Amino acid sequence: MATPAIYLIVPLAPLAGAIVAGLFGRTVGRANAHRITILGVLIAFLTSCYVFADVLEGNAFHGSIYTWMTSGDFKFEIGFLIDRLSALMMVVVTFVSLMVHIYTIGYMAEDPGYQRFFSYISLFTFSMLMLVMSNNFLQLFFGWEAVGVVSYLLIGFWYTRPSAVYANLKAFLVNRVGDFGFILGIGLVLAEFGTLDYSSVFVLAPARASSVIQLFPGVDWMLLTVICICLFIGAMGKSAQFPLHVWLPDSMEGPTPISALIHAATMVTAGIFMVARMSPLYELSTTALSVILVLGGITALFMGLVAMTQFDIKRVVAYSTLSQLGYMTVALGASAYSAAMFHLMTHAFFKAVLFLAAGSVIIAMHHEQDMRRMGGLRKYMPITYFSVLVGAIASAGIPPLAGFFSKDAIIEAVKMSDTPGAAFAYFCVTACVFVTAFYTFRMVFMAFHGEPRMGTAARAHLRESPVVVTLPLLLLSVPSIGAGWLIGQAVYGDYFGPAIIVGPGHAWIEAMTEEYHGVWSYMAHGVSALPFWLAVAGIATAWYLYLVRPELPRRIASGFGPLYALVERKYGFDELYSWLFASGARLLGTGLWKAGDQAVIDGLIVNGAARAVGWFSKVMRLVQSGMIYRYASAMLIGVVLLIYWFLKR
Numbered sequence: 001m002a003t004p005a006i007y008l009i010v011p012l013a014p015l016a017g018a019i020v021a022g023l024f025g026r027t028v029g030r031a032n033a034h035r036i037t038i039l040g041v042l043i044a045f046l047t048s049c050y051v052f053a054d055v056l057e058g059n060a061f062h063g064s065i066y067t068w069m070t071s072g073d074f075k076f077e078i079g080f081l082i083d084r085l086s087a088l089m090m091v092v093v094t095f096v097s098l099m100v101h102i103y104t105i106g107y108m109a110e111d112p113g114y115q116r117f118f119s120y121i122s123l124f125t126f127s128m129l130m131l132v133m134s135n136n137f138l139q140l141f142f143g144w145e146a147v148g149v150v151s152y153l154l155i156g157f158w159y160t161r162p163s164a165v166y167a168n169l170k171a172f173l174v175n176r177v178g179d180f181g182f183i184l185g186i187g188l189v190l191a192e193f194g195t196l197d198y199s200s201v202f203v204l205a206p207a208r209a210s211s212v213i214q215l216f217p218g219v220d221w222m223l224l225t226v227i228c229i230c231l232f233i234g235a236m237g238k239s240a241q242f243p244l245h246v247w248l249p250d251s252m253e254g255p256t257p258i259s260a261l262i263h264a265a266t267m268v269t270a271g272i273f274m275v276a277r278m279s280p281l282y283e284l285s286t287t288a289l290s291v292i293l294v295l296g297g298i299t300a301l302f303m304g305l306v307a308m309t310q311f312d313i314k315r316v317v318a319y320s321t322l323s324q325l326g327y328m329t330v331a332l333g334a335s336a337y338s339a340a341m342f343h344l345m346t347h348a349f350f351k352a353v354l355f356l357a358a359g360s361v362i363i364a365m366h367h368e369q370d371m372r373r374m375g376g377l378r379k380y381m382p383i384t385y386f387s388v389l390v391g392a393i394a395s396a397g398i399p400p401l402a403g404f405f406s407k408d409a410i411i412e413a414v415k416m417s418d419t420p421g422a423a424f425a426y427f428c429v430t431a432c433v434f435v436t437a438f439y440t441f442r443m444v445f446m447a448f449h450g451e452p453r454m455g456t457a458a459r460a461h462l463r464e465s466p467v468v469v470t471l472p473l474l475l476l477s478v479p480s481i482g483a484g485w486l487i488g489q490a491v492y493g494d495y496f497g498p499a500i501i502v503g504p505g506h507a508w509i510e511a512m513t514e515e516y517h518g519v520w521s522y523m524a525h526g527v528s529a530l531p532f533w534l535a536v537a538g539i540a541t542a543w544y545l546y547l548v549r550p551e552l553p554r555r556i557a558s559g560f561g562p563l564y565a566l567v568e569r570k571y572g573f574d575e576l577y578s579w580l581f582a583s584g585a586r587l588l589g590t591g592l593w594k595a596g597d598q599a600v601i602d603g604l605i606v607n608g609a610a611r612a613v614g615w616f617s618k619v620m621r622l623v624q625s626g627m628i629y630r631y632a633s634a635m636l637i638g639v640v641l642l643i644y645w646f647l648k649r
Contacts, residue, residue, distance in 0.1 A: 002054045004065060006047060007080050010090060011129040013043040014097070018122035025115025033115040037122040038101045044129065045094035048087070055087040062135055062199060074190070081135035081198060085499035088341065089132040089273055092348050093266055097125040099472035103356050104257045106468040107363060111255075117157060121261060124150040128266045132273060137186045137196040140274070144182065144238070147267045148175050154262065155254040164253040171247040178237015178244050185230030188213075192223060202280040202501075209284045228281055228288035235271025239325050242299045246573050248322055252314040256359030259314060260352045268321060269344050272328045276337045276500060283335065283503040286419060293333030293414075293421040297428035300326025302571070304435040308442065309557075309568040312369045313358045316443050320395065321351055323432060327410050330425045335506035336413035342490045343406035350394035350403055350480040353387050356473055360384040360465040361447060365458060371443065376452035380462040385448050387473035392444050394480045396437035396535045399523040405484030407433070408526050409491050409512070416508040433531045437538025445546040485519050492516045 017040030021033040028036065064079035080086075100121060108117055127150055131143025156168030186196070192208065193201050205224065212220040235241065240248040248268065252259055262268065275282060275292070282288055300323050307319035324347050331340035362369055364381055378385040394403035411433075414426045452459055464470065489495050492513040502509070516522060526532050545553050557564045566572065 002051050002059065002061070002082070004061070004063065004080070006051065007061065007082060007133065008065070009047045010044045010051065010094070011126050011133065013040040013047070014122045014129070015126040016040055018119045018126060021115050021122065022119030025119065028115075030114045033118050034101070034105050037118040038098070040122055041094060041098045041101050041125055044125065045091070045098050048090040048094045051082060052087040052091050055082060055084055060084075064135075068138070073194070074196075076138050076196070077136060078139055079135040080133045082133065083499040084496050085273075085277060085341065086132050088345065090129060092345055093125065093128050093132065096266070096348055096352050096476075097121070097128075097261060099352065099356070099476055100257045100261045103260075103359070103469055103472040104255075106466045107257055107359055108255060113157065117154075117255065117257075120150055120154050120157070121258065124154065124258075124261060124266065128270070131270055135198055137189060137198075137201075141183065141186055144234070144270065144274075145179065147270060148172070148179070148238070151251070151258075151262050151267055154258040155251045157254055157258070161253065167247075167250040167253040171251050174244055174247040175237045178234045180233075181230045182234025182237075185227050185234065188223075188227045188230065192227075198277070205281055205284060222285065222287070224281060225285040225287045228278070228285045229291060231278060231281075232271075232275065232288065232292060235275055235329075236295070237271075238274075239268050239271030239329065240299075240322055241271070241295050241325065241329055242302070243573065245299060245303060245322055246570070246577060249315055249318045249570070252312070252318050256314065256355060256362060259318070260355035260359075268325055269328075269348070272325070272332065272340055272344050275329075275332045276341055279335075279337050280501040282332070283501055283506065289333050289335065289506075290420040291333075292329055293417075293419055293425045296326045296329030296331075296333055297421070297425035298326070299323070300330060301428040301432045301435065304432045304439065305567050306570050307439040308435065309564065310439075311371050313361060313371050313374075313443060313447060314355070314369055316371075316439060317351070317354045317358055320354070320436070320440065323436060324351065324395070327407060327429055327432070330414055330429055331410040333425065334410075334414045334417040334419060334422060334508060335502050336410060336417075336509050337500045337502065338491045338496055338509055339406065339409040339413050341496070341500075342487065343410055345490075346394070346402035346406045346480075346483050349476055349483055350391045350401075353391035353473060353476045353480050354395065356469070356476070357384050357388040357391065360387075360469050360473065363465050363469065364462055365454065366461070368454070368458070371446040373454050374447040374452075375450045375454070376448070377462070378448040381448075381464050383464055383470045383473065387470075387477050388444060388448065390477045390480050392440045394484075395440045396539060397433060397531060398437075398535055398539075399526055399532075400484070400519075401481055402479065402484035404526060404532075405487040405519075405522070406491075408522075408529070408531060409487065409509075411531055412512055413508045416511060417506070419506070430531060430534070434534040434538040434541075437535040438542045441539045441542040442546055445542055449547055450550070487522065488516065488519060 014037070017037035020028065020036050025033050061080060061082040064077040067075055067077050069076040101118070104117065104121065108114055111117065124147060127143050127146035129143075131140060131147060134140045134143060152168045152172045155171050156164050158164045189201055190196055192211075192213075193204050195201060195204075208223055211223040213223050213226060215221055215226065233244075236244045251262065254262075282292075303319050303322035303326065307316050307323065310316045310319060324343070328340045328343050328347070331337070331343065360381065361374070361377060361384060364377070364384075365374065368374070390401065394401040397404045397407040399405075411426070411429050414422055414429055417426075454462075491509060545556075569575070
C-alpha cells in the first residue's frame with residue numbers, strides 16, 4: 001500500500017526540476033536543464049502508475065499532510081485524496097507532460113529561453129498535480145490559481161511579441177472573472193458548512209438541499225444551486241466555456257508544446273475534473289445541471305463552427321479543443337460524469353497528438369501556420385502525417401479509435417437525460433459530430449494532401465522532424481488508438497466507484513450499462529447509428545470541397561456573406577468584450593481622471609487652495625503697504641470704532 005511519502009513524490013519531483021532549471025539554469029546548462037526536468041516528470045509518471053495500480057487494488061487514501069493555518073475554529077490543511085478519479089488524472093497529466101517535455105527538446109532547441117521554458121512546464125505540472133490530488137477546497141484553489149499564473153507565463157513566453165503579451169493578459173483577466181465566482185463558491189462552502197474538507201462537505205450537503213439564502217432582500221435562492229453555479233463559473237473560465245471562451249484561441253501565441261500541455265490534458269480539463277469531483281453537490285441541484293448542459297451545448301456546436309472558418313493550423317486545433325470541452329461539459333450536465341472523464345482521457349491523447357503534430361509541421365515550414373500555404377506534406381513528413389491521421393480519425397469519432405467510444409457514450413447519455421435543456425444539448429452535440437469531422441479532415445486535406453502551395457525555397461527544406469519530436473507523436477498515437485477499448489471498465493464497469501455520485505433520478509449511465517454487451521457489439525451498434533454517418537458525411541464533404549472541388553469553399557463563403565463573416569469573427573465576442581470592458585474601463589478611467597483628478601483634486605483641492613491663498617494675499621497686500629500714515633489712519637479708525645461700540649453698549 002502506498003504511503004503519504006509516495007504521494008508527495010508525485011508533485012514534488014516536477015517541482016524540484018522546475019526549481020533547478022529555473023534558478024540554476026545557467027549553471028547546469030541547457031542539456032542538464034532538460035535532463036533534470038524530464039527526470040522529475042518521469043519519476044512523477046512512474047510513481048503515478050504505481051499509485052494507480054495500488055488504487056485499483058482498493059487502497060485509496062484521504063488524509064491531511066499538514067495544517068497550514070488555524071483561524072478560530074477553522075483549520076486550513078494541505079492533504080491528498082487519492083481515489084480512482086484522482087489516480088486517473090495523475091497518470092494522464094504526467095504522461096502527457098512527459099511527452100511534451102521530450103518534444104520540447106526539439107521544438108525549442110534554438111530558443112534563448114530554453115531553461116526557463118523547461119522550468120515553467122515542470123512548474124505547471126506540479127501545480128496541476130496539486131489540484132487533482134487535493135482533498136479540500138483550499139488546496140484546490142491553490143492549484144487552480146497556480147496553473148493560471150504559470151499559464152500566463154507560458155502563453156506570454158515570447159514576451160517581445162505584442163500579440164503574445166496581449167494574449168497572456170487576456171487569458172489572465174478572463175480567468176480572473178471565472179476565479180471570482182469560484183472563490184465566492186468556496187467562501188459560501190466555508191460559511192455554510194464550517195469546513196473546506198471535501199468529505200465533510202459531501203456528508204453535510206444532503207441535509208442542506210432545501211436551504212435557501214437571500215442574495216437580494218426578499219429573493220430566496222437555493223443555497224446549493226448558488227454554490228454549484230459559483231463553482232461552475234470558475235470552471236467556465238478554466239475550461240473555456242461560453243461566454244468565457246475567448247482567451248483560449250489567442251493563447252496559441254505561446255510555443256506549441258504548451259498548447260498541447262495546457263489545452264489537451266491539463267489546465268482546460270481542470271474545470272471538468274472539478275465538477276466531476278463535486279458530483280455529490282451538483283446532483284442536489286437540477287438548476288445547476290441544466291445551466292451546465294445548455295452552456296456546454298452552445299460551446300460544443302458554435303465553437304466547432306468557428307473552426308470551419310480558420311486557416312491557422314493551431315487555431316483550428318484550439319477551436320476543436322473548445323468544442324470537445326463542450327462535449328465534456330454536456331456530459332457533466334447530463335450526470336454522465338464517468339463518460340465526461342473518459343472523454344477527458346481520450347481527448348487528452350488525441351488532442352495532444354494533433355497539437356504536437358501541428359508543431360512538427362510548423363517546424364518544417366519555418367514557423368508558417370497558414371494552411372493555405374501548405375499542401376502535399378504527407379510525402380515529406382510521413383510520421384507526422386500518420387500521427388495527424390490517427391488524431392483526426394479519433395477526433396471525428398470513427399471506430400475503432402478512442403474518440404468514437406467516449407463521444408458516442410456522451411451523445412447516448414444526453415439523449416436519455418430528462419434534465420431541462422437536454423434536448424437542446426443533444427441537438428448541439430449530434431450536429432457537432434458532422435462539424436468536427438469536417439473541420440478536422442479539412443485540416444488534414446489542406447495541409448497534407450493536394451499540390452504543395454508553399455514556395456520553392458520552403459519546399460526544398462521540407463523534411464521530417466527529428467526523433468525527439470516524432471517519438472512523442474508515436475507514443476501518444478498508441479492510446480489515441482486503443483484507449484477507447486477500456487470503455488467497458490471506465491464507463492460501464494463502475495470504475496470510479498464512490499469517487500463519483502449520481503442521484504437515482506439521473507442514472508442514465510446505469511441504464512446504458514444494461515445495453516452494453518462488449519466492445520465489438522458497441523462498435524456494431526455505433527456504425528448503424530446517426531452520429532457515425534454524420535462523421536462519415538463530414539469527412540466526405542471535406543474531401544469533396546478541398547480535394548475534388550477546391551474552388552467551392554470560397555464561393556460558399558461568399559454565398560453565406562454576413563453569416564460566414566459573423567462566424568469567422570467568432571461571433572464578435574472579442575469586439576464586444578473590448579468595447580464593453582476594455583473601452584468601458586478606459587471610459588471610466590477617463591471620467592475619473594477628468595472629474596476626479598483634474599476637477600476635484602487638482603482643480604478644487606490643490607489649485608483651489610492655491611487660488612484662495614492668492615486671493616487672501618492680494619487683500620492683505622493692500623493693507624500691509626509699509627506706509628506709516630496708512631497704519632496710523634487704520635489705528636485711528638479702529639479706536640473710533642471701539643469707542644463707538646463701547647458707548648453704544
